[in-house]
Amino acid sequence: MSSDFADLVDLSEGIVQRAAFTDPAVFAAEQERIFARAWMFLGHESQIPEPEDFFTSRMGTESVILARDRDGQIHALLNSCTHRGMKVCRHDHGKAKVFTCPYHGWSFSNDGRLAGVPGALVGVPHFDKAYRGELKREDWGLSRAPRIENYKGSIWASWDPDAPDFLDYLGDMRLYLDYALDARDGTPGASRVVAGVQKWRVNCNWKFAPENFIGDMYHDISHRSVDMVGIGPNGGQGRRANFRPRIAIGFPGRGHGLLGELPTTEPEEWNNAWALHPEVDEWYRAAHEKRLADLAGRPRVAMSVGTIFPNMSFHGRQPRTILVAHPISPTTTEIWRWCLEDVAAPQNVRDAAREYFLRYSGPGGMTESDDMENWAYATAASQGPIARRRPYNYHMGMGHARPAPGLSDAVECGEITEENARIFHGRWADFMRGQPWPIRLSHAAE
């Protein structure tokens, strides 16, 4: 194992060594090389609508405060006092002009206007008497993510000043993120998150989650029990009934991917996905028809699940959600789930969507609860010295990816494939080598 760990991934053989999922040294390196550099999702602006609102999020293993200042600007501040490291904020959300450390009382402004820079150290007890006025307060503000982006209400940040612009990082994955963030009738970004974030600990490596959501139709069999019950809001058997055929679409070099449809201009009948709730179904039908009419024949996409490298995944169809898999240890992950809804949706539409979300997703979800069992015991059984002699197998569909028509720097590889998982791990290797930038699009040919 070389020190950059990139050789744990061998795309020409279609294998990934288990150490990538279990080794503490790999995990430690991931924190520096991936989570201190990549763009990561922190939250949605609807969680902090007013000046001085904050929401406490995470970037990798670290707590980060997403704070809106007096002027409405959003900043990402590391939640660790520069004096002895105490968390300056132990609240999940709230309102604050300053964050005052409980330990020795240093206080930090969230406001760039008041203090010069957001996170600046503005209050030090005994500054005159004990520090004799000699402390250079301007050097001891909270660490602040140098890159932050509000994309249609979704807030992203990176600790790497040299990271490419967020839109370049996304590439044409943006079209699919739009599908999740736009209102059902296509109004750009007209969504918000429902109050409350599910957060739960799973004894698995964090990569199981993004790899699952990047386009793993193969694991559908693990959800047979819920399919037999049929929890979909169409009242039919399958939770995914009535969808048009989906394929795996991936973005080599960027590490993103999804299950969904290529850009199309074909007409599409509404599929009565909410037939169990006729009035709700009517609302969706009207939204669907308005979206198509407004597009006036321009291409559109649709998607079910996808992952934006490294650890943000989302569902673009109901139940519409955002997931982040936060690394805690090589074998522990804290998963956060947000639920998205249209700002303009009436109460009955919101109720039906939220209830579907709760019976589908999260630890209590009848679909997702089975994923957790698989990720946890896959992690557990991959750690032994004998188990680790065999790499994970990613052979499915190798060499069969084709350029995806209508998209830049994208490939498609049919419905059931491990192409997107290979794309994810290829990108992982770029980061572990310390060479994520510029984005290497030559991957597309590999």
Place this chain on the structure above:
Amino acid sequence: MPPSEAALAALLLRAEIEEWLLAEADLLDARRYRDWLALLHPEVRVAMPIARNLAPALLAREERTRAGQDVMWVDEGFRTLEQRVRQLETGIHWAEEPASRVTRLISGVRILEAAPDRVLAGCRFILHRNRLEDETDLLIGRRRDTLLRAGEGWLLHRREVLLDQSVLHAKNLTTFL
């Protein structure tokens, strides 16, 4: 002085409701889910809000997410509860196959409101779940249950579960609380 009629009636009601809650826990621990469903009112709602860490100014109003409004751990009625039972019955719901061992400890039962056909009971619970070799969850909290009289017995109409965790320290929630 002998106890008053009213005090005796309150004692008997508490004993009756406590017995109901313990018998319900017994059915669930024994995985007799169909029998358990028979204890539910057709309009039953089970709600388990998410607890949050908040400053004193927000705590009273926002400590827990709201049923019927917000994201919850659980917020559902009979239809979904019955679907969960059917999923368990498939034998291929991997989160519960092999079956977990679950014991529910119910204590501190109190009658908070009583009307002839309706009671609101408070209790405390410990749910211990152990599965496979070494996986153990300990879910502890309080519950408020509304029961409606149905003939000789009672049916569960509302259940609110207040869990003492903000981050759930269990990989899934595939047991009934």
